[in-house]
Amino acid sequence: MIVDPSSDDRLDRAFMALADPVRRRIVARLSRGPATVNELAEPFQITKQAVSKHIQVLEHAGLVSRTRDAQRRPVHLEAAQLEALTAWIDRYRLIHEQQFRSLDALLAGTTTSGTDAASPEPGQSAGTAQEEPES
Amino acid sequence: MIVDPSSDDRLDRAFMALADPVRRRIVARLSRGPATVNELAEPFQITKQAVSKHIQVLEHAGLVSRTRDAQRRPVHLEAAQLEALTAWIDRYRLIHEQQFRSLDALLAGTTTSGTDAASPEPGQSAGTAQEEPES
DNA sequence: AGGTTGATCAAGCAAATGGTTGATTAATAG
DNA sequence: CTATTAATCAACCATTTGCTTGATCAACCT
Missing domain, CATH: 1.10.10.10 (Winged helix-like DNA-binding domain superfamily/Winged helix DNA-binding domain)
Structure with a gap:
């Protein structure tokens, strides 16, 4: 087993x-x-x-x-497993919102350093195929 | 579409x-x-x-x-659909926690009104769900 | 036009899923 | 002990899933 x-x-x-x-x-x-x-x-x-x-x-x-x-x-x-699911989803949901924010900043002309999210060509690191987006 | x-x-x-x-x-x-x-x-x-x-x-x-x-x-x-998932999960997760709390109260001797009288109605007024097992 | 790139369409196949019926294991009640 | 209830096990079937190979479509680039 x-x-x-x-x-x-x-x-x-x-x-x-x-x-x-x-x-x-x-x-x-x-x-x-x-x-x-x-x-x-x-x-x-x-x-x-x-x-x-x-x-x-x-x-x-x-x-x-x-x-x-x-x-x-x-x-x-x-309940624990239900929480694990929301935890997984929320992780990516929040990242997505963060991107929206940096896009907002970009459109406003403010280059917010830090997150490289606004890169038009996402760095295709084949080795980082993990599910975790380094939190 | x-x-x-x-x-x-x-x-x-x-x-x-x-x-x-x-x-x-x-x-x-x-x-x-x-x-x-x-x-x-x-x-x-x-x-x-x-x-x-x-x-x-x-x-x-x-x-x-x-x-x-x-x-x-x-x-x-x-992102919207991801939120729909967490919404579904959270509904039942929260209900469960609520039950735990009333059970806690019961074991503590504090009779908080009814046993299962904890109004199970966190957010099901969302209208989208006929998945509720009518009480 | 002809060729290359990016992505889908189409048919086919092994494995998994959701469902059934019938038999079987456990525990309770007479 | 026998019968009843609660739930699972076992075999089987239809449909779906995930993946493959080979062909096709659509938009670019000389």
């Missing part, structure tokens, strides 16, 4: 998990509190097995976890 | 688009400024055609858009 899914893999799974409307509704429901598979399956027209698989996907993505209560296995939300 | 595929579909596509590490790296790169398909393809070991398809996926998700510059079609980031 691979237990160290290279936080990159974690992001993959988390985004993919939320790409499905059924799974998003499950998350929405769980945000109001834990629920069993049967409860979660009720609003949908698909089988319980299908919902069980959806929950497995969410669990494998670190978005939910399951405990035990008699025969039931209540599912509950894991 | 058909830009009204039931904003639910939009979320589907946007989350799925970011589920792929290649596409996430493309977004990361575009956060530094526009780039052409060739430039975007360089860091990867896959063909240009494959990258072109990735960009189509991102474009169809509303995450990027393309303009024209001679033979080139520069791709640039669309």
